[in-house]
Amino acid sequence: MCMIDLVDWTRLGLYVVGAVLGGLVIFNLVAGYYHLRYYVLRKDNPESWKIQDKRFLTPRLARSAFLLTNFNMTLGGLVTGVLIYAMTEGMPTAIYTDVDEYGWPWLIASVPLLFVLNDAGAYYVHRALHHKWLFKNIHRHHHRYVATSPYVTVAVHPLELLALQTSSFLPLFFIPFHAGVIGAVLVYILVFNVVDHSGVRLVSKLPWQGPSMYHDDHHTQFHCNFGQHLMIWDKIHGTLRRQKRSYGKDVFGGRGEAEGEEAETPDFVRYP
Ligand SMILES: [Zn+2]
Ligand SMILES: [Zn+2]
Structure with a gap:
């Protein structure tokens, strides 16, 4: 029997369609909510909610963002569906589904x-990705x-999506995480990534979650604020945006350029 006959195509198809549709529905519900609430219903007074209140995507860029994001969500779902199928066929990972296997204390600790x-x-x-060539x-x-x-x-770029997906799936091969924990954490990350890109001035009540301005600044300043949700990595590596520093597309390195006679290392920008 050849390899192709060994694949249960119906089951593989179900996993892929499930993962693709699940991702697309969750993403578009969250993105659609913020789009409707602000960009449609409050489009006449952006100064009351928008971080960059004078700057909007051109219709062409807005269309390309919509298509590229949905293309990548589909690609991500496809990879996830195939991996789930491979797992059910015996691909070794550390993922488990029976809570009793490691108990509740581990399950709870494994979330953070x-x-x-x-x-x-x-x-x-x-x-x-902010290395000159990759950028x-x-x-x-x-x-x-x-x-x-x-x-x-x-x-x-789809290669960027695959790199991010690889880094996010890698721990699942070595550390036991419950399937439900994985699903919940991935959905959380997706939802807050939408919030961080919303362009809307939002500050989370969750103390570990950076405000939307933190990543918005990454889009206007380019080479600083590389973190996703926690600002700690940028603080540790000194790549959080600093006061009295100028940034821009051609200022690589994450620390900006000193403005004028700045001798000492200036303070980080204080986000709310
Ligand atoms: Zn970037
Ligand atoms: Zn971004």
């Missing part, structure tokens, strides 16, 4: 652990959208 691992991965992959060839696609909008969230 997976979140932090994912966030660290996102920081380092993103920071690598000019791959990551610039995301930075075409200086004005953010909910649909800019996953408007990235």
Whole structure:
């Protein structure tokens, strides 16, 4: 029997369609909510809610963001569906489905652990993407959208999506995470990524969650604020936006350029 006959195509198809549709529905519900609530219903007074209140995507860029994001969500769902199928066929991972296997204390502790691992991965992959060559060839696609909008969230080069997905799935092969924990953490990350790209001035009640301005500044200043949700990685590595520093597309390195006679290292910008 050849390899192709060994594949249960119906089951594979079900997993792929389920993962693709699940991702597309969740993403478009959240993005559509922010789009409708602000960009449609409050479009006449952007100064009351928009971070970059004078800057909007051109209709052409808005259309490209919408299409590219949905293309990438589909690609991400496809990869996820295939991986789920491979797992059910015996691909070794550390994922488990029976809570009793590791107990409730581990299940609860594993939620922040997976979140932090994912966030660290996102920081380092993103920071690598700001290396000159990778930025000019791959990551610039995301930075075409200086004005953010909910649909800019996953408007990235497909290779960037695959790199981010790899870093986010990697821990699942080594550390036991419950399937439900993985689903919940991934949905959380997706939802807050939309919030961070919404372009709307939002501050979360969750103390670990950076405000939307933190990533919005990344789009206007380019090479600083590489983190996803937690600002700690940028603080540790000194790449959080600093006061009295100038940034821009050609100022690589994450620390900006000193303005005037700035001798000492200036303070980080204080986000709300
Ligand atoms: Zn970037
Ligand atoms: Zn972004």
